[in-house]
Each structure stands twice: as structure tokens, then as C-alpha cells.
Amino acid sequence: MILAAAMNPEAFSGAQDAIARVRRGDPDALTAMILRYQHRLYRYLLRLAREPAAADDLFQQTWLRVMEKIGHYDARRNFESWLFSVAHNLAVDAWRGKRGESRLDDVDASDGRESPGALLRTGDPDALERLLDFERGAVLAACIQELPVIHREVLTLRFEEDMKLEEIAEVAGIPLSTVKSRLRRALEGLRAAMDARSPGRKGV
Amino acid sequence: MSEHEASRQAFHQAFHQAGADMLALAAAGALDAEEQRRLEEHARECPECRRELEIWSGYSQGLRRLPQPAIPAQLMERTRTRLVQERAAAADRRWDELMLGALALFAWTVGLTFWFVARIVTGGELVIMGANLVRFGTWSAGSTVLVWLTAAVAALALGKRRRELRRVL
Numbered sequence: 001m002i003l004a005a006a007m008n009p010e011a012f013s014g015a016q017d018a019i020a021r022v023r024r025g026d027p028d029a030l031t032a033m034i035l036r037y038q039h040r041l042y043r044y045l046l047r048l049a050r051e052p053a054a055a056d057d058l059f060q061q062t063w064l065r066v067m068e069k070i071g072h073y074d075a076r077r078n079f080e081s082w083l084f085s086v087a088h089n090l091a092v093d094a095w096r097g098k099r100g101e102s103r104l105d106d107v108d109a110s111d112g113r114e115s116p117g118a119l120l121r122t123g124d125p126d127a128l129e130r131l132l133d134f135e136r137g138a139v140l141a142a143c144i145q146e147l148p149v150i151h152r153e154v155l156t157l158r159f160e161e162d163m164k165l166e167e168i169a170e171v172a173g174i175p176l177s178t179v180k181s182r183l184r185r186a187l188e189g190l191r192a193a194m195d196a197r198s199p200g201r202k203g204v
Numbered sequence: 205m206s207e208h209e210a211s212r213q214a215f216h217q218a219f220h221q222a223g224a225d226m227l228a229l230a231a232a233g234a235l236d237a238e239e240q241r242r243l244e245e246h247a248r249e250c251p252e253c254r255r256e257l258e259i260w261s262g263y264s265q266g267l268r269r270l271p272q273p274a275i276p277a278q279l280m281e282r283t284r285t286r287l288v289q290e291r292a293a294a295a296d297r298r299w300d301e302l303m304l305g306a307l308a309l310f311a312w313t314v315g316l317t318f319w320f321v322a323r324i325v326t327g328g329e330l331v332i333m334g335a336n337l338v339r340f341g342t343w344s345a346g347s348t349v350l351v352w353l354t355a356a357v358a359a360l361a362l363g364k365r366r367r368e369l370r371r372v373l
Contacts (some may be wrong), residue, residue: 031280060286
């Protein structure tokens with residue numbers, strides 16, 4: 001946070017101002033904050049929950065909790081880490097409640113923007129390469145779904161949210177060494193799942 | 205073989221065995237500077253590890269380009285509605301608590317006033333079933349129970365009416 005403030009003081013003070021307005025109960029500031037983080041937060045929750053309906057409910061609960069707890073937020077902490085840790089705790093509570101039930105259904109991993117058929121119909125010379133990318137991504141996404149939730153979490157935080165290891169530790173409430181070991185196991189598990197789908201293939 | 209060459213080979217052999225765990229972490233950018241330097245030094249000499257690094261690098265790139273989920277329709281609106289409802293419910297809870305406190309204070313003041321009046325009217329003695337009701341202890345115990353019950357019922361009734369009014373408006 002201190003580093004962020006030093007590197008981009010205007011953005012830092014803008015974020016702090018938005019947080020202060022949310023604290024005062026300004027509904028427009030809260031709406032702006034939800035809009036700003038909705039894609040990232042929903043994606044994170046979907047990777048964890050796998051089921052869109054569960055991610056949807058967790059998303060709403062997260063913002064209710066943010067509104068309730070924003071008064072206790074320590075401005076010296078990274079807001080994004082705090083926001084994701086709120087979501088993490090709610091997901092853990094939900095998961096504990098469901099533990100023992102059957103596994104959740106697989107998530108539809110399509111992005112809603114492109115489909116394989118649509119890619120080929122465009123006549124774009126790069127369409128085939130993009131189609132292959134799409135399929136590789138879909139296979140990789142399907143393999144991620146097979147991993148345990150703690151491994152899915154570190155993968156999305158590291159590679160999709162681009163969080164530092166220290167930030168991941170803060171979100172998940174675990175030591176740095178555990179983040180590293182989870183990341184390694186998650187990647188190895190992912191590779192094993194990919195190998196199991198395509199035994200002859202090396203890599204993605 | 206020179207001593208330097210033997211030492212170099214020993215390093216690579218040892219690193220090749222012990223450093224396998226580091227390859228995946230290197231792709232995740234999770235090694236510290238010294239670990240990264242040693243791994244790169246080893247990979248320059250070891251085609252097997254270099255190939256492994258390339259494979260892990262492919263995973264890293266793939267993970268950064270996963271298909272992105274679409275936000276469900278009206279998620280933003282549903283979230284805002286829920287926030288507004290929760291805010292109203294929290295305001296109602298605060299109002300109920302405030303009213304309960306205010307009504308209890310009012311009822312207790314009334315009870316105390318009546319105690320003074322009852323003492324004057326009865327001359328300090330009103331015995332019913334063996335208990336002197338105008339004794340401070342008996343009066344305050346009785347009136348406290350009565351006060352809180354009355355205040356709670358009144359606060360709940362007022363709160364209910366307030367919520368009904370909000371629904372109509």
C-alpha cells in the first residue's frame with residue numbers, strides 16, 4: 001500500500017477517497033466500487049464455487065459484508081486484498097456448510113463473447129489459431145475444475161488476479177510458505193489432469 | 205577433470221535432483237531472486253530442465269488466458285436491491301432499539317412519579333397480600349417488569365407500523 005501510494009499517489013488518494021465515501025454510507029460510491037470490482041470478484045468466486053448460482057449469491061453477500069465491515073477496514077491495508085479476503089471467508093463458510101454433499105456441478109467456462117463456431121464463421125485468417133487457443137483454454141479450464149478448491153484459489157489469485165504471494169497469503173489467511181506449496185501442488189495437479197486427458201501431449 | 209569442473213558438475217547434479225520442485229514455482233514467479241538465478245544457471249546447462257521450464261511456462265501463459273466468465277444478467281441490480289433492503293432493515297433495527305430505550309425511560313419516569321403520588325396518597329403504606337406495595341424495593345421491582353414489557357410491546361408495534369407505512373409508500 002505504501003509502495004502503491006509512492007508510485008501512484010493520485011490513484012492511491014482516489015481509492016482512499018472512494019473508501020471514505022463508502023464509509024460515510026454514500027450509495028453512489030458503493031455502486032461505483034461494485035462496478036469497478038464486479039468482474040474480478042465474480043470470476044474469483046466462480047473459480048472457487050464452480051456453480052454460477054453459488055458465485056452469484058456469494059458476490060451479493062460479499063458486498064453486504066463490505067458495507068457492514070467497511071468501518072473496521074484498516075486504510076493501511078491493501079483494499080483489494082481485504083475485499084478478496086472478505087469474499088474468501090464467506091466462500092469458506094459456505095463451503096463448510098455444504099461439506100459432505102456431492103460435488104458441485106461443473107461451471108460453464110465459456111466467456112459469452114466467442115464460441116468455436118462463431119470464430120470459424122468470421123473468416124478471420126487467425127481464426128484457426130484463435131480456435132485452437134479457445135480449445136486449449138477450455139481444456140485447461142475444465143482441468144482446473146477437477147482440482148481441490150484451495151488449489152483453484154491460489155491459481156486464480158496468482159495468474160488471473162496477478163496477486164503477489166504476500167497478497168495471496170493475506171487473502172487466504174495462510175503463511176507465505178503454504179502459498180508456495182499450494183501453488184506448486186496446484187500446478188502439478190493441473191499438469192497431471194492435463195496429461196490424463198491427453199497422455200501424449202507435453203505442456204498446454 | 206579439474207576441481208572447478210567437478211564442482212560444477214556436482215552442483216548441476218545435485219540441483220537437478222533437488223530443484224525439480226522449483227520448476228513449477230519458477231513459472232508462477234514464486235521464486236526469490238537467488239533461487240531464480242540458481243535455477244537459470246542450472247537450466248543453461250541442463251536441456252531436460254530447460255524443456256521442463258518451457259512446459260511450465262506454457263501452463264503459466266495458459267492460466268493467464270483462461271476463458272472469462274460472463275457476469276450474470278442483472279447481478280449488479282440484484283446486489284444493489286439487496287444492499288438497499290439490508291440498509292433499511294439495519295435502520296429499522298436501530299430505530300426499534302432507540303424506541304425501546306426511549307419508551308422504557310418514559311415508562312420508568314411515569315412509574316417513579318406514580319410512586320411519589322401513591323406514597324403521599326396512602327401515607328407510605330399500601331399492604332396487599334402481606335406486601336407493602338409503596339415500599340421503594342417492591343414498587344421499583346414491579347414497575348420495572350411492567351415498564352420493560354410495555355416498552356417492548358410499544359416499540360414492536362410502532363416498528364411494525366413504520367415498516368407497513370414504508371411498504372405502502
